[in-house]
Amino acid sequence: MVTTTVRTATTDEQPKVLCLxxxxxxTTAASRARRIGAGCWRKRKAKARAAAAPVALPGLSGRGGPGQTGPDLLDDDQDGEDDLR
Incomplete structure (x- = not known):
């Protein structure tokens, strides 16, 4: 029977990785792979989300706004009757 010992590197044995x-x-594996610290990563993600947020999609500009081609599905029926029979 052959036994294999797998040795993992501790933080002392790993090369030093600095945040860009x-x-x-x-210190964490994900941060080391990105080369960006966890706090810096959160700041970058928040900044990217804020920059991407004000994009208006065509046809989704609000009720009755430009781009809406059909009747508003949320309007009440004018004659009080249900059109579904």
């Missing part, structure tokens, strides 16, 4: 934004050491 603040040049501080990053």
């Amino acid at each position: 934004d603040y040049r501080t050491p990053v």
Whole structure:
């Protein structure tokens, strides 16, 4: 019987990885792979979301706005009768 021992590297044995934004050491595996610290990553994501938010999609500009081609499905029936029979 052959036994194999798998040895994982500890943080002391791993090369030092610095954050690209603040040049501080990053410790988690995800941060090391991105080369961006967790706090900097949250700031970057928030900034990207804020920049992408004001995009208006065609036809979704609001009730009765430009781009709406048909009747508003949320309008009440004018004669009080249900059109579905």
